[in-house]
Amino acid sequence: MQNLPALVTLLTVLLQFATAWVVGHARGKYQIAAPAVSGHPAFERAYRVQMNTLENTVMFLPTLWLAAHYGYVLWAGIAGLLWVVGRVWYAMAYLRDASKRGSGYLVSMVGWAATLVMGVLGLGRALLAG
Template sequence: MQNLPALVTLLTVLLQFATMWAVGHARSKYQIKAPAISGHPAFERAYRVQMNTLESTVMFLPALWLAVHYGYVLWGGIAGLVWIVGRTWYAWAYLGDANKRGPGYAVGMLGWAALVVMSALGLGRAMLAG
């Protein structure tokens, strides 16, 4: 279980790659020339999935590693997997129909929120002890 957070981090990198690939594929398929970021609804959904996932990752990875650093290796890894599942669900749903992205978003936020709580508890405990 010590390696679970590292596996979650690798899965996050792969998720980022998948969203990047989806944008490139949609750009080619719908002939959206760079640097344009609009033009076809399917391309725009792919682009938003990539950007939203990137924005979420910026908050997720520090929370994951703070939780792990302060002793929540197993639970942090599990919460990280919840985030991965939620973000993947979110991406698939959003690519098909933007109105169906909500449940995946909620699951991802649940995983992230758990990591923030673990990080805060661990940091608070460390500050009180030291």
Template sequence: MLQQLPALVVLLSVLLMFGTMYAAGKAREKHSIKAPATSGHPAFERAYRVQMNTLESTMLFLPTLWLAVHYGFAAWAGVAGLVWVAGRIWYALAYLQDASRRGGGFLLGMLGWAAVVLMAVTGIARTLLAG
């Protein structure tokens, strides 16, 4: 069961990205921000930044998750991945309300990502030293 956790984390990450895309689209519509504009109403700008920050963060997170899984840390990487997802959801919800409240979610997400990076580095180093 725990070996499958990273796959669930990837699915949750995709759903999170869809959710932020949806929120940005709804804010664009609500505040009449015509594409390709990326500024206008502050609520739209927050939603847009949440979407972009989530995409940026996910591009760092997913490769390190799969490196950690590949090098023998599937269960622990899955747990750390759930922490990352929870942090990113907290971050997104807080940022959409008030940008100054995003810090806690950002920190939790970074802790999850740091744990995955540590596992990936450990696995790669262990393999290189044994080789």
């Protein structure tokens, strides 16, 4: 279980690649030439999935590793898996129908909030002890 946060990080990188691939595929399919970020609604959904996932990854990965570093390796990994599952759910739902993305987003935010709380608690403990 010591490697679970690393596995979650790898899955996150693969998720980032997948969202980028979907955008690239949509650019070709709907003939949206770069640097345009609007056009066909399906392309715009793919682009928003990629950008929102990237925005959330920037908040998620540091909290995952803070939580793991300060002693919550297993729980951080589990929360991280929850985040990844939520992000995949979010992406698949959003690509089909933007109004259906909420449940996946909520699941991913619960995973992120858990890593944030663990990171804050761990760092707080370390600061008080040292």
